[in-house]
Amino acid sequence: MNKTALITGATSGLGYEFVKMFAADGYDLVLVARNRTKMEEIKNQYPNLTVTVINKDLSQPHAAKEVYEDVKAAGITINTLVNNAGFGLMGNFEELDIRKQSEMIQLNISALTELTYYFLPELKKNTHTSRILNVASTAAFQPGPLMAVYYATKAYVLSFSEALVEELADTDVTVTTLCPGATKTSFASIANVANTKMFSRAMSSNEVAQQGYRGLLAGKRVVITGSANKLGAYAAKFLPRRFAAKIAKYVAKEA
Template sequence: MKGTALITGATSGLGYEFVNMFAQDGFDLVVVARNQAKLEDIRSQYPHLNVTVITKDLSKPNAAKEVYEEVKAAGITINTLVNNAGFGLMGNFDDLDLHKQSEMIQLNITALTELTHYFLPDMKGNTTDSRILNVASTAAFQPGPMMAVYYATKAYVLSFSEALAEELAGTNVTVTTLCPGATKTNFASVAKVEKSKMFSGAMSSHEVAKQGYQAAMAGKRVVITGSGNKAGAYAAKFLPRSLAAKIAKYVAKEA
């Protein structure tokens, strides 16, 4: 066995693809999500592995600490932490429900930060290489009108992860940030952006997860999936922020 990978948002989309990739590579699993039945289904698919199920809504305060405490109580050593859980919302900031936007911040930023903080000291104490894989987005590279809070959360994930990667340089822990563009998951339906221009050429969740998995295994710091997304992220570094915001607003409109 190659150790144990903890994956949040494990029951669908990128999270489910990560589950399959780590399992196929011989990792034991700790799978975290809200849907107990789907988590149990994952466990039944891999009877030859130790699969620990933790039913938890990470958009709620203290949930990350509860996950860590359950893992510690079970005597499980985490070698790879995949902070994948997250969601977005489309609409004008003042029209969107404030409670849902606060839950987005809690999930996309706070839970990711807390899980990293809780597990990192233990991972640094591992005798083998350990990895953190944080899922951001190409949204991290520019402001995002109509998805203002979501874009801001992903900018945080990228900045935090790149800083942490440098802090950990020379240790046994690497930090990889996955920055996908539009991806075929249930994210689009939750965010209500299925008809927007940004999702007209969405990549498959399998391909995005594969690139993220390979980058994490190689210890790369940042991976942007898709040549078009790479070009867009590169261009965003040189465009005036006001122009980048206008472009993001345009692609958020319905196709």
């Protein structure tokens, strides 16, 4: 029986790169996102694999549970869970729409947490090693003025995932956190950060996903993509948090 990977945010950017990598390794796929048409197009690219499309807005409460129930109703067992879907928003916290910011928390934090919760029992039961890939960001390493909620959601993802690594140390489930820096995807235009200093040198989505995929297969705890991002994350550990926050604010300004 083929292994199956469930990938959230499978329709574009990093998620779509992961789709191609898992498909190349012969995995069956469960695609989760809002754009059904795009997911059907992706499904048609892989006639030799079982590709299941789940059209779901993960920023809505209960969506993660519904995804789990759909997967179970289809009789699918998941071997790899990729919690990738997410978005950011640029602006002063008090000026950004609170509904959009709450949806961000729901998507970036709650859906990721709940999907992990619902699928963990079957991941632990699998006879082979099972894997979880949680997509955080280099935003996880310091506070992010002008993207305050986004940075905080990614700090949660990193903290939660590293804690799970320890809880699951005696099991065959690995948890890898991917921390990309600026990457060329739809993220920048959606977050309204395309013209900022932080995006003046963005990595390709293929390169970032490849580093994440390799790290996942190797069972790494944390993968920070690119040497400049590694250096930045390392520096953030030693800088006083208020300086790290000032740097994050500086790079969020227009280039």
